[in-house]
Ligand SMILES: Cc1ncc(C[n+]2csc(CCOP(=O)(O)OP(=O)(O)O)c2C)c(N)n1
């Protein structure tokens with residue numbers, strides 16, 4: 384549109400137009416932490432309200448890490464990308480860990496932050512206060528560029544519809560991930576034509592799918608294998624993918640190893656669900672199917688048999704953003720895991736009659752082996768119920784408390800997966816492999832926002848709870864009435880860091896100290912009081928014998944009183 388064409392056309396503040404366009408492409412929520420760059424956005428919200436223009440719901444986020452975590456959780460629950468808006472460079476810096484986590488997990492997020500005014504005077508929105516100079520950056524997008532698929536700056540208000548369309552289409556194209564757009568204050572203050580703002584998106588995402596030939600090649604390899612194995616880390620993509628994997632593995636007698644899983648690909652009590660240790664499986668494997676696994680095993684410890692063929696299926700099966708990742712891939716299938724699994728199953732089904740005898744005898748052997756291993760895991764977990772408890776005991780007891788409910792459990796150094804009995808594709812989420820801690824509390828809030836009827840349980844270490852900016856998260860839970868259940872598995876330390884020291888220096892000086900340097904968190908804060916500061920239900924549990932009752936009480940609270948419940952559970956270091 385030429386400048387002349389804009390004159391006289393119906394218009395609104397560009398800040399409001401941006402929000403209106405976000406609504407049109409399907410954004411439900413804007414998780415926002417505002418600042419002096421926001422007047423045109425806030426004015427736009429009010430203007431749209433006054434003019435009856437549909438906008439996404441804008442929610443106040445007292446910390447940007449919560450905004451990113453909630454957008455992440457909301458996407459995991461719904462498959463719908465959301466928007467985060469932050470204040471200039473400083474707010475964006477607080478979004479960086481969330482962007483790194485989102486990129487790792489292929490979670491699309493439309494990330495925006497203001498740009499300090501470009502002009503010192505003479506324009507609406509020009510600099511007025513010293514931060515106008517103080518927040519200037521030579522390359523603001525660089526703060527998140529490594530994590531983002533695309534970034535650009537809004538230069539003219541009339542670019543808003545096409546830029547939003549492009550941002551959304553790129554974020555939601557495979558491999559999905561965050562995108563970033565910077566918003567200079569003067570541009571947001573300008574009028575933007577309203578015509579077409581509510582029109583459907585002009586750009587559709589590109590969704591990759593493997594070729595039929597590649598799928599047939601993978602199917603032939605798996606069907607002919609003596610000892611096939613499946614590794615899965617990021618789930619099976621959807622309920623359909625989950626069901627397809629359960630059927631495929633069951634019919635063909637293929638063990639499924641969920642080593643360091645961040646999402647559930649197979650019910651933990653499925654006969655083909657193997658122990659999480661890749662070692663014994665790889666010793667025998669002649670064909671391996673890797674389902675969206677960044678590091679399906681640890682090459683320093685586990686080795687493939689000579690001649691073993693590897694098939695990798697994922698949105699980005701070669702993980703192209705990672706400089707170093709040398710897992711072989713003889714057949715590389717790029718696309719969504721659920722669609723890929725359905726295609727693979729369809730290609731393998733006709734081959735089954737020829738191979739049925741071998742598949743059935745293998746299934747019997749694998750099921751017996753897995754059953755024994757699972758019984759041992761559950762027995763060990765059951766024995767961990769003293770004072771203090773083990774994490775495995777907490778996990779088993781939580782799982783028993785959730786029986787019969789379609790709950791979602793998150794774990795960030797919280798409850799381990801193996802002692803749980805979980806059976807649907809949205810039953811389990813662990814912190815992203817990027818490891819930016821402080822993720823599970825806000826991600827659970829985002830999931831609860833999307834699925835208000837579901838029981839969402841965020842389990843996390845005491846360290847992870849503190850990384851989450853818990854005061855901000857409790858404020859959000861109360862303000863938005865999000866009745867999640869939070870379990871802090873509290874060992875008063877950064878146990879993972881201590882374990883890592885013991886792993887590298889098992890007989891070293893640090894191993895012999897009473898209190899290992901840089902790992903202790905005592906004196907631990909009174910987390911019950913932190914939760915109570917936002918009027919949540921909160922209890923401490925120190926004795927394993929009391930845990931089942933405490934969980935029942937907390938779950939009952941979330942279901943009847945509909946506010947957050949927190950249990951601070953003392954576990955062994
Ligand atoms: C933002 C961030 N800072 C630091 C780390 C390093 N780190 C990894 S695990 C861990 C300890 C987590 O402690 P906690 O949640 O209490 O679980 P625990 O290890 O005690 O089981 C730390 C500090 C990280 N992953 N992310």
Ligand SMILES: [Mg+2]
Pocket residue numbers: 844845846872873874875876877878
């Ligand atoms: Mg800890």
